[in-house]
Amino acid sequence: xxxxxxxxxxxxxxxxxxxxxxxxxxxxxxxxxxxxxxxxxxxxxxxxxxxxxxxxxxxxxxxxxxxxxxxxxxxxxxxxxxxxxxxxxxxxxxxxxxxxxxxxxxxxxxxxxxxxxxxxxxxxxxxxxxxxxxxxxxxxxxxxxxxxxxxxxxxxxxxxxxxxxxxxxxxxxxxxxxxxxxxxxxxxxxxxxxxxxxxxxxxxxxxxxxx
Numbered sequence: 657x658x659x660x661x662x663x664x665x666x667x668x669x670x671x672x673x674x675x676x677x678x679x680x681x682x683x684x685x686x687x688x689x690x691x692x693x694x695x696x697x698x699x700x701x702x703x704x705x706x707x708x709x710x711x712x713x714x715x716x717x718x719x720x721x722x723x724x725x726x727x728x729x730x731x732x733x734x735x736x737x738x739x740x741x742x743x744x745x746x747x748x749x750x751x752x753x754x755x756x757x758x759x760x761x762x763x764x765x766x767x768x769x770x771x772x773x774x775x776x777x778x779x780x781x782x783x784x785x786x787x788x789x790x791x792x793x794x795x796x797x798x799x800x801x802x803x804x805x806x807x808x809x810x811x812x813x814x815x816x817x818x819x820x821x822x823x824x825x826x827x828x829x830x831x832x833x834x835x836x837x838x839x840x841x842x843x844x845x846x847x848x849x850x851x852x853x854x855x856x857x858x859x860x861x862x863x864x865x866x867x
Contacts, residue, residue, distance in 0.1 A: 658677075658681075659675070659677050659678045659680070659681030659682075660681055662678070664727065664728055667681075667682070667728070668719070668722070668724075668728065671719050672719055672720055679716070682715075682732075683712065686729065686732060686822065687708060689817050689818075689821050689822055690708045690711065690732075690733070690736050691704050691705065691708055692805075692806075692813060692814070692817050693733065693736060693737065693740070693814050693817060693818070694707045694708055694711075694736060694740045696740075696810045696811075696813070696814055697737070697740035697741055697743070697744040698740060698743050698744050698747060699744075699747050703743065703747070704740075706743075707736070707739050707740045707743050708736065710739050711732065711735050711736040711739055714735045714739070715732055715735065718735070726828070727824075727828070729822055729823070729824065730824060730828045730832070733818065733822070733824070733832055734832060737832055737833070797855075800854065800855065801851065801854075801855060803854075804850065804851050804854035804855070805817070805821075805851065808847050808850055808851070809846075809847075811843050812843050812844075812846050812847035812850065813847065814833065815829060815833070815840060815843040815844050815847060816843075816844060816847035816848065816851070818832065818833075819844055820848070826840055826841070826844075
C-alpha cells in the first residue's frame with residue numbers, strides 16, 4: 657500500500673516503524689504550507705526553512721510519544737508554530753499571531769459581509785469554477801491560485817492555508833493561533849473572497865479571450 661492510500665493510523669504505524677516512504681509523503685504534503693506559516697513568524701525565508709527542518713526533526717523524534725489527542729497534521733503544525741514563535745522571539749521580531757500588524761489589510765479590504773450568512777456560509781452560492789479542459793490551462797489555473805494565495809495579507813494567508821490547504825477545523829486553527837472564533841472567521845472569509853476575486857478575474861479573462 658502506498659503512503660497516500662493509508663489511513664492516519666496506518667500512516668502513524670509506518671512512521672513509527674521508520675518507513676521512509678511514509679515520511680517522504682508527509683513532507684511532500686505539508687512542507688510548502690509549513691514554510692508559508694513559518695515565514696510569518698521569522699525574519700527571512702532561510703530562517704523559515706531552518707524552522708521547518710527543525711520541526712521535521714521534532715516530528716521524527718517525537719512520533720513515538722504522539723498519542724493522538726489531535727490529528728497528526730494539527731500536532732505537526734503545533735510543533736511548527738511553537739518553534740517559529742520561539743525563533744522569532746530570539747530575533748526580537750515576533751509577537752503573538754493575534755497581534756501581527758495587518759499591513760496592507762484594511763479593515764474591510766477584500767471582505768464583503770453581504771456574501772455571507774451569520775453562520776459563515778455563502779449567502780449566494782458562487783458560480784462554480786469550470787476546470788479547464790486541457791492540461792496546460794489547468795496548470796495555469798492552479799498557478800493563478802497559488803499566486804493569489806501567496807499575495808494574501810499575512811494573517812489571511814496563514815488562516816486560509818491551515819483551513820483550506822491543510823484541512824484543519826476552525827477550532828484547531830483558533831487553538832493553534834490563539835485567536836477568537838470570530839477573528840478566525842473574518843480572516844478566512846477575507847482570504848477566500850480575495851482568492852475567489854482573483855480566480856473570477858482569471859475566468860472572465862479566459863472567456864473574453866475565447867469570444
